[in-house]
Amino acid sequence: xxLIHCPYCQEERPExxxxxxxxxxxxxxADIANISDEAFEVFFFLRDNPKGLTYExxxxxxxxxxxxxxxxxTVSDKFVxxxxxxxxxxxxxxxxxGSVRVSDRVEGAGx
Amino acid sequence: xxxxxxxxxxxxxxxxxxxxxxxxxxxxxxxxRVALRVNPSEAGQLSSILGLALPLSPKTSVTTETGRMALWxxxxxxxxxxxxxxxxPHLTSALCEAGVLVSAVDVSHRNTAIxxxxxxxxxxxxxxxxxxxxxxxxPVGACSRTVLGKIEVVILRTGAEAFRVECWRSFSDYAFTxxxxxxxxxxx
Ligand SMILES: [Zn+2]
Numbered sequence: 001x002x003l004i005h006c007p008y009c010q011e012e013r014p015e016x017x018x019x020x021x022x023x024x025x026x027x028x029x030a031d032i033a034n035i036s037d038e039a040f041e042v043f044f045f046l047r048d049n050p051k052g053l054t055y056e057x058x059x060x061x062x063x064x065x066x067x068x069x070x071x072x073x074t075v076s077d078k079f080v081x082x083x084x085x086x087x088x089x090x091x092x093x094x095x096x097x098g099s100v101r102v103s104d105r106v107e108g109a110g111x
Numbered sequence: 112x113x114x115x116x117x118x119x120x121x122x123x124x125x126x127x128x129x130x131x132x133x134x135x136x137x138x139x140x141x142x143x144r145v146a147l148r149v150n151p152s153e154a155g156q157l158s159s160i161l162g163l164a165l166p167l168s169p170k171t172s173v174t175t176e177t178g179r180m181a182l183w184x185x186x187x188x189x190x191x192x193x194x195x196x197x198x199x200p201h202l203t204s205a206l207c208e209a210g211v212l213v214s215a216v217d218v219s220h221r222n223t224a225i226x227x228x229x230x231x232x233x234x235x236x237x238x239x240x241x242x243x244x245x246x247x248x249x250p251v252g253a254c255s256r257t258v259l260g261k262i263e264v265v266i267l268r269t270g271a272e273a274f275r276v277e278c279w280r281s282f283s284d285y286a287f288t289x290x291x292x293x294x295x296x297x298x299x
Binding site for chain 1: 188242
């Protein structure tokens with residue numbers, strides 16, 4: 001069984017307590033009533049679904065109940081890192097041997 | 112004059128007993144319960160009303176000498192359990208007048224609890240709970256919302272060999288049967 005680190009419980013907990021809740025860092029348009037249908041489609045329906053590293057929201061639904069963000073490799077199913085909801089995207093780097101770790105550099109802001 | 116019909120509140124597991132070598136599984140006495148949500152930065156302002164300081168660390172609980180417990184469930188969420196069956200309405204009305212934004216819901220009869228005790232208590236829970244329940248990871252006083260078999264429960268370790276399992280009333284038959292079955296294998 002996978003162990004997932006919950007940033008609110010501050011420890012690794014069994015995956016049975018968690019639920020994946022889709023792609024992370026999707027910004028809701030501020031003027032959602034006025035955007036075009038195409039822009040709404042991109043915001044509402046279209047997701048990246050990459051092979052490899054992905055940023056996801058997870059929820060510790062059978063634990064503390066909190067939503068948080070996670071970086072996961074969809075090929076190996078390994079979690080690179082998890083961090084609290086609302087924090088900026090955590091940058092990660094893949095080393096030559098294929099392993100992935102958190103980069104010292106913090107990317108962008110807000111989202 | 113006509114007799115007045117009184118609703119009789121019965122405990123869902125009343126009369127059930129189970130156990131095996133080294134484990135007893137018994138329904139806990141009826142209790143008052145409140146689901147409490149409040150910003151953790153304001154939790155301290157409720158101490159005098161509650162008669163205890165809400166625990167702020169994950170997986171911890173506080174128990175008073177009067178039999179009131181506060182269990183940390185999330186960063187802004189606690190489960191209050193009081194030995195008095197009537198505590199729920201008193202607590203919710205007092206909390207709502209605290210001058211702090213709170214959500215306090217009387218869930219006294221939503222939940223029921225099962226006590227699992229004895230040398231095989233930990234092994235009994237481990238048969239259906241994926242968490243590390245060893246004494247180092249889950250010491251006396253530790254509590255957590257988690258999973259037992261197919262249902263969600265709140266587990267509180269009340270002693271080295273004693274646990275309280277809080278579950279929803281409608282799931283209590285499943286929980287009790289599961290634990291009774293698991294008890295038979297615990298020290299086998
Ligand atoms: Zn958590």
